[in-house]
Amino acid sequence: MPDTPLLSVRDVAKSFTLHLRGGLELPVVANVAFELGAGECAVLGGPSGIGKSSILRMVYGNYAVDRGAILVRQGGEAADLASGDPRLVMRLRFTTIGYVSQFLRAVPRVPALDVVAEPLLQRGLGQDEARRRAAALLHRLRLPEALFGLPPATFSGGEKQRVNIARGFVTDHPILLLDEPTASLDAENRDTVAGMIEEKLARGTAILGIFHDEVVRARVATRIIDVAAFSARRDAA
Template sequence: MAAPPILAVTGVDKTFTMHLQGGQLLPVLRGLTFEVHAGECVALGGVSGAGKSSILKMVYGNYAADRGNIVLWCPGADADGGIDGAVDIAAADPRQVLRARRDTMGYVSQFLRCVPRVGALQVVAEPLVERGVPTAQARERAARLLTRLAIPERLWSLPPATFSGGEQQRVNIARGFVTELPLLLLDEPTASLDARNRDVVTELIREKRARGVAMLGIFHDAVVRDAVADRVVGVEMFASAVRAAA
């Protein structure tokens, strides 16, 4: 029997309510349906405003879906209330969402958000330490990634708040890539990188894919998208009828 997808999104609708504009409704997605399997990198495509980032945020549990299912399947996981390690993020309670984030999915957002006064090496090692990896081993893995991403060693003990935009993004990528979770969500991971670092990130994505990690990402850079994505899900296909007609 074929393995179930790591992520199955089925019939998801999303409408935003603009509270600052008298509760005006902004329908964005209707009937969003796609799957991502282990070892597959799926890109979300579509024009600006189509809803790509909102999809990542719904999968990560930051935005609620109005309808439909967002099922994460993690082999061997005993998700509370789940069946065979499956958890529906669209219906999960906050505790289940936090657990899914710890055990199943990572998220590389566009910008680094980290605690002030914590050095870059520790920022990158933290997700491993939180999951029980001994500190020395976590710092070693963090150091290897920072080296690959060309963050000079003299910066490792400094807090990334003062780093350049590209340096912060590379620390952010290292933090997102340091764990080996079954699903990784990538929101424009190469947006402010130079060509050399863009190639390193492309390599890191391809290595994860080869190790069986499922990835769902937004890649505006067509060169990166072509190099890493197995297929593209066109989000406009799922534009709400009201929005499509506008």
């Protein structure tokens, strides 16, 4: 376990209430506990449906937790993202926690280049420099330059995912969450993304991810977190 973790997940539990089934409660995970330090790539492992994506979404603040704490370090302070404070969640996303989802939620009529550059513009970088950095990442990910000025809504799955990856990697968040980032990519672009992950790790980024691609997982993972150990459904069986 890291000496000074950037992320500490402590005794976290999550269940879903099925309102269309008379309020039936479906437990997902319980007693989730792990820490993540700078330069680590911890991979959430286990079979499909075990709760990996739920853990990732709780760490990003998309899912509320039933109990427990998710402590995110900002400088010398640790903030509890599980507190449910939406302002804290938004602040941590801006300053500390980046996220690459499986699918790009394309904004209508916004060109791909500006989708990628937007996080830099929000942080005060000039438009020319933001677009230059965005273009460099899109070139690296082999997105045809003819697509830079087009909205990604009509792109193929692999093209959308490359825009998504570029947007997630263009900033320098201390913590980066990756949800199957290479699932829609060809072998050449998977190799490129693996190299980009390795560069982030070398600069001290703490990465928590889900990788079903065994080759990429073996290349970037510093350790595997067995989510089956936290399965609430197993305990309920």
